[in-house]
Amino acid sequence: MKAKIIITPKKAVLDPQGKTVQSALEHMGYEGVVGVHVGKYVEIDLAPGTDRAAARQALDEACHRFLSNPVIEDYKLEIE
């Protein structure tokens, strides 16, 4: 059982990495790229038999308190 967390910069926050990657893609000739946002991916291994709803609740809290910074980042949590 795994939790997959994707953390991305909030839209209002400067994302110089995303801008730099976007401009590199443009220079390489990839067309139609109108935005790039560089974030983080965190994968968490959960013990077999973990209660899914309880894990979601606990990890949601962990995402909010620690894994992301709500001032500058958004996150998406998936458990599979």
Added chain:
Amino acid sequence: MKFAVLQFPASNCDQDAVHAVRVLGHSARLVWHKDGALGDADAVIVPGGFSYGDYLRCGAIARFSPVMQAVKQFADNGGLVLGICNGFQVLCEASLLPGALIRNRSLQFRCENIFVKTIAHDSPFTSQIPEGKLLRLPIAHGEGCYFADADTLDQMKANRQILWRYCNAQGELTDDANPNGALENIAGICNARRNVAGLMPHPERACEPLLGSADGRLIFESMIHALAQKQAALAA
């Protein structure tokens, strides 16, 4: 006065901070991050460095150290706390200061001397800085771009929480003088209660003429002045 200087794994300006305090004729002692108490400290310095390797986000792991619980309590009781560089990041992550510090606009680590202008002189961190005096201080960071949302920024302005802004040698707040893309050239701020402050530049590395600038002394002298006033008031 007695300063406590925190020490996290990969702090690297802790000894500089201790040295600066001693150069000013006061006492400083290191407090390991696993210690849950600050002892009889009059003020706390959260020093620069790369606590926990800057993993996840700068300061994100350090803020959960046992010593940070003690710092929070110290700040809640009105104690003076100064965060420098990584220490500023730790204080923002700990929500002791508003906003956050993100990757420099240039994506480059910037290591150079800059100028800052003091915006609010009515704080325990700035009271001894003469009006109009620009501080020449070193910076050394990759993630010093200050960010806060619009509502937070409005609130900070209303409370005069912006203490320092990056400027050029003439004191002008230009975009060229902004080394990291910080919102409105913000170099340092304080909380609404004015007892917790953080800044990206390193005043502790600019306390002796031999180091190229002694302007950083004014920040520590302001803290010492505030502490002396507080002690005099208590004794009266």
